[in-house]
Amino acid sequence: MQNLSKNQQIIFDLIDKSPEPLKAYTILYNVQKKGIKAPLQVYRALDKLVEIGKIHKIESRNAFIACHNSSCQVAKATAFSICEICEKVTEISSDSLSKYLANFKDKDGMKYIKYNLEFFGLCKKCKVK
Amino acid sequence: MQNLSKNQQIIFDLIDKSPEPLKAYTILYNVQKKGIKAPLQVYRALDKLVEIGKIHKIESRNAFIACHNSSCQVAKATAFSICEICEKVTEISSDSLSKYLANFKDKDGMKYIKYNLEFFGLCKKCKVK
DNA sequence: TTACATCTTGTTATATTATAACAATCTAAA
DNA sequence: TTTAGATTGTTATAATATAACAAGATGTAA
Ligand SMILES: [Zn+2]
Ligand SMILES: [Zn+2]
Ligand SMILES: [Zn+2]
Ligand SMILES: [Zn+2]
Numbered sequence A, B: 001m002q003n004l005s006k007n008q009q010i011i012f013d014l015i016d017k018s019p020e021p022l023k024a025y026t027i028l029y030n031v032q033k034k035g036i037k038a039p040l041q042v043y044r045a046l047d048k049l050v051e052i053g054k055i056h057k058i059e060s061r062n063a064f065i066a067c068h069n070s071s072c073q074v075a076k077a078t079a080f081s082i083c084e085i086c087e088k089v090t091e092i093s094s095d096s097l098s099k100y101l102a103n104f105k106d107k108d109g110m111k112y113i114k115y116n117l118e119f120f121g122l123c124k125k126c127k128v129k
Numbered sequence C: 001t002t003a004c005a006t007c008t009t010g011t012t013a014t015a016t017t018a019t020a021a022c023a024a025t026c027t028a029a030a
Numbered sequence D: 001t002t003t004a005g006a007t008t009g010t011t012a013t014a015a016t017a018t019a020a021c022a023a024g025a026t027g028t029a030a
Helices: A006-017 A024-034 A041-052 A095-103 A122-127 B006-016 B026-036 B040-049 B095-103 B123-129
Strands: A057-058 A063-066 A077-084 A089-091 A114-121 B055-058 B063-066 B077-083 B089-091 B114-121
Touching: A006 A024, A006 A041, A006 A063, A024 A041, A041 A057, A041 A063, A041 A089, A057 A077, A063 A089, A077 A095, A077 B123, A095 A114, A095 A122, B006 B026, B006 B040, B006 B063, B026 B114, B040 B063, B055 B077, B095 B114
Parallel strands: A077 A114, B077 B114
Antiparallel strands: A057 A063, A077 A089, A114 B114, B055 B063, B077 B089
């Protein structure tokens, strides 16, 4: 597990301490005081962080969240729940789910080690309102 | 099941006969001869078609594919396989999978009737190469 | 230590994807 | 026939992401 470069570390720290997924240009705005001035600098760091599994992209939201499966061996097999009201996103770590999906075979018998699953619904808070 | 409007029909027909997911601006380019000239006309039709379940958005690709689960009751519960080489996308219709996901409960016991799952791997053709 | 490859950064410009705002027109039901 | 809702047309702009090129940093292996 290599160390992060300067920009990667700055951007990871920001995402990691955020309670919600961050969008690329929100990140850019928040790191400009640290010398990161251009979109590409942000996207390059994001690409790398996704690649090594430190963060995940929430595809349906174009936003990025730190991995909280501390030992997310399977950076490429991700599952999230997304609240459609408050937009709270939670990474799901369920052995049962990940085993089921890792073993899933399609009609042709194909298996897929990589997947992304996004569940949508209402979080506890929004449900009671 | 209401009928489609003119623009919706034009755009659905294009997507439906396409062997691959289409992007919004590809669609725009292909329907300009039919009088649809602006991005917003395309996006409005796409929004509606997604809403009524005639097409699905492949979130990781920003592309749209016609629903081929002819009786896709659950327009909001979708699963696809995506080839990482040739980008072939196939909608998965598996009772087992949809039941499993529809019944999945997270740590808080929450169930989610809506989800999107994207599997990544190599299709048969690309695998043998 | 040097030479080499690789990764990382900086910078400007541009491409791609998507929505805002406003006005007109069509459609179907009361 | 009126009226509410859906659909269309149009221009402008916002939001997301990459291309292309140059320079600097880093780590290996001779
Ligand atoms: Zn993770
Ligand atoms: Zn919520
Ligand atoms: Zn479908
Ligand atoms: Zn393929």
